[in-house]
Amino acid sequence: MSDHQEVPVAPVGAHEPPYYVAVFTAVRTHDQSGYGETAARMEELVRHVPGFLGMDHAQTPGGLGITVGYFRDPDALTEWRANSEHRAAQKRGIGEWYESYTLHVAKVERSHGFRRP
Amino acid sequence: MSDHQEVPVAPVGAHEPPYYVAVFTAVRTHDQSGYGETAARMEELVRHVPGFLGMDHAQTPGGLGITVGYFRDPDALTEWRANSEHRAAQKRGIGEWYESYTLHVAKVERSHGFRRP
Numbered sequence: 001m002s003d004h005q006e007v008p009v010a011p012v013g014a015h016e017p018p019y020y021v022a023v024f025t026a027v028r029t030h031d032q033s034g035y036g037e038t039a040a041r042m043e044e045l046v047r048h049v050p051g052f053l054g055m056d057h058a059q060t061p062g063g064l065g066i067t068v069g070y071f072r073d074p075d076a077l078t079e080w081r082a083n084s085e086h087r088a089a090q091k092r093g094i095g096e097w098y099e100s101y102t103l104h105v106a107k108v109e110r111s112h113g114f115r116r117p
Numbered sequence: 118m119s120d121h122q123e124v125p126v127a128p129v130g131a132h133e134p135p136y137y138v139a140v141f142t143a144v145r146t147h148d149q150s151g152y153g154e155t156a157a158r159m160e161e162l163v164r165h166v167p168g169f170l171g172m173d174h175a176q177t178p179g180g181l182g183i184t185v186g187y188f189r190d191p192d193a194l195t196e197w198r199a200n201s202e203h204r205a206a207q208k209r210g211i212g213e214w215y216e217s218y219t220l221h222v223a224k225v226e227r228s229h230g231f232r233r234p
Binding site for chain 2: 009010011012014020021023025026027029056057058059060061063064065066068070098099100101102103104105106107108110111112113114115116
């Protein structure tokens, strides 16, 4: 099940550092056939990666989309990077769905959160 | 000048690691009076921080917003964190604008980008 399109109650919270973030920033093309199904499938798949901690996604209509994946350690990132369905989706993204994107993989050194009481 | 509301041509590109990302994920309250002016002012201020590399922002209507700031080194982050106008804005955010948020500060270990030819 995917909640990719649903409004979240709250962003993913702070975990105990160190952990990793994969920050994917993208502008999409006009040809988005198949994108929604693939995005939902990727979200389903990544949840099965040991060490996956959660995901946040925001999309400005007609503009930039940002997806942040949170992972416990480098092994979790490696497993997700090596996933064959994920690799096939990446190729299709370059071929069809993305006008431009950047991926930043980073080790979290500190974090904190706020929830309104 | 702020381009906070404009559609970007492309996300901020990959820089040579190491550099830092500040990933701010937030759900806002219904009371947004003064938010737009303050966000624009913060964007103007952060551009003057030595070592500031850029910023990406995406906002799902009625949902999650994600802002990613890119900084060359910890000194740049420290300067931005210590800025008095920024601190005042953070207090107002907690008091009025944010239902919930999380901040993750992380050191980028690798990055890459794609631009459609």
